[in-house]
Amino acid sequence: MAAGVKAAELRELSEEELVAKLREAKAELFNLRVQRATGQLDNHRRLQVVRKDVAKIYTIMRERELGLSVAPDEVSA
Numbered sequence: 001m002a003a004g005v006k007a008a009e010l011r012e013l014s015e016e017e018l019v020a021k022l023r024e025a026k027a028e029l030f031n032l033r034v035q036r037a038t039g040q041l042d043n044h045r046r047l048q049v050v051r052k053d054v055a056k057i058y059t060i061m062r063e064r065e066l067g068l069s070v071a072p073d074e075v076s077a
Contacts, residue, residue, distance in 0.1 A: 003049070004049040004050075004052055004053045004056075005021075005053050005056065007056050007059075007060065010056055010057060010060050011060055011069065011072075012072055013072075014071055014072065014073050015061075015064070015071055018057055018060065018061060021057060022054065022057045022058075022061075025050055025053050025054045025057065026054060028050050029047070029050045029051065029054065032046055032047050032050060033047070
């Protein structure tokens with residue numbers, strides 16, 4: 001249940017899909033933090049998994065910005 005997203009899966013996404021995934025992960029992270037603060041959080045490991053997912057997304061976005069990797073739609077063009 002606490003499985004995160006693989007970096008290879010994220011690299012296959014376009015820039016817009018990455019941004020959408022980042023928004024979803026940040027919203028989930030916010031909700032998990034609220035649950036932890038109110039004592040309702042059941043799975044504390046999920047916090048760490050979502051934080052790492054956010055970091056992976058930021059890393060892939062930065063790699064593309066630096067030209068170390070390219071988005072899949074740029075490869076076919």
